[in-house]
Amino acid sequence: xxxxxxxxxxxxxxxxxxxxxxxxxxxxxxxxxxxxxxxxxxxxxxxxxxxxxxxxxxxxxxxxxxxxxxxxxxxxxxxxxxxxxxxxxxxxxxxx
Numbered sequence: 001x002x003x004x005x006x007x008x009x010x011x012x013x014x015x016x017x018x019x020x021x022x023x024x025x026x027x028x029x030x031x032x033x034x035x036x037x038x039x040x041x042x043x044x045x046x047x048x049x050x051x052x053x054x055x056x057x058x059x060x061x062x063x064x065x066x067x068x069x070x071x072x073x074x075x076x077x078x079x080x081x082x083x084x085x086x087x088x089x090x091x092x093x094x095x096x
Contacts, residue, residue: 032091032092033091033092034089034090034091034092035088035089035090035091035092036088037084037085037088037089038085038088038089038090038091039076039081039085039089041089044084044085044089047074047081049066054066054074057071057074058071076089
């Protein structure tokens with residue numbers, strides 16, 4: 001125990017800034033993140049075959065499939081998806 005009665009004193013096992021420790025609160029700081037409408041962004045990923053909207057279209061299949069007449073327009077290479085990707089997609093700047 002220390003002179004003031006605290007048992008939580010002693011040498012630290014590691015030193016440095018708190019920001020050096022990765023936690024969920026600071027995990028994305030300083031990294032480039034995709035814009036919302038990018039294929040990897042929070043909205044754009046919903047239109048991929050793994051997302052909620054794109055996944056439903058894949059299950060329905062036929063013309064809504066990613067290779068169907070309608071579905072292929074919503075891929076990053078299609079006319080709709082490609083336009084959104086080039087206009088609104090990409091990377092945001094660093095978060096810090």
